[in-house]
Amino acid sequence: MHHFERCALVAYRCPAGKWTIGWGMTYYPDGRKVKAGDRITQAEADAMFVILLERDFVPAVRKAIGAAATTPAQFGAMVALAYNIGTFRFAWSTVARRHRAGDAVGASAAFLLWNKVRGAVSSGLMRRRRAEAALYLGNFVELKALTFGKVAA
Template sequence: MSKTLKPGPRALALMHHFESCALTAYRDVAGVPTIGWGMTYYPAGGRVKIGDTISQEQADAMFEQLLARDFSPAVAAVAEQAPTTPAQFGAMVALAYNIGAAGFRGSSVARYHAAGDYPKATTKFALWNKSGGVVRKGLIRRRAAEAALYRSDFRALTELTHGEVQ
């Protein structure tokens, strides 16, 4: 069932909306060197360093590679434990991409989803609202958008992304 799932267009648009794409490495709000679509490491190995540059094509390819290799499988392992809609899968991949595969695997979102308690899983997205130990308004909105996608509330998703994700 879930092995055939992959993040759909809404999930990809959601991640792109919140990540933006930077072709020159910068420090994110937590001070971590970041490049492309919010990447802190490269698919071939190695951490992003300030001064690194990439092309748009490289950013897009690395994003797709990391989703397929690192994040979708982490979510698929959870999705195999309970019926999972494409929207739920995409929302969980978006969360995993932002908090890391290990963070996702240990999250209450993953735990409640695997148990089939979808309403509880939906509420747990909101717990991931900090970066560098500080609650961030952007993360509050991002988690609300991911939760909206998870519950297939596309109207709320559209509102939370200022009409960019429909």
């Protein structure tokens, strides 16, 4: 996910208009929302990323997909999507629904449905979603191409 989330040590408004800090985080581990003027260190950003990922996103994706057979690549792709769109949206997404049904091709295609910011298609989100779909399918050649060779199996 670090390829698609930049690390900012000073809060900024993301394209969706939310105050964001660190590795694309909109809230802190204690639940406070990020606000204008917030500052953190690189060590804090890295630690918060791990805490939020392990505490909030990994369990939420596990719950959303239930007992469906899941490869590590599929799980990683779905966690990356949930991190970007939120756990509530992920739980009700076509990606999760098709994954639970065992439809890997349909689930991978459904990543591309999450391509808009404020109603407009985002080229950055399209590249990100194509990379997540490639990861989901275990297509590491495509993943590498979409991440400029910075992500490998």
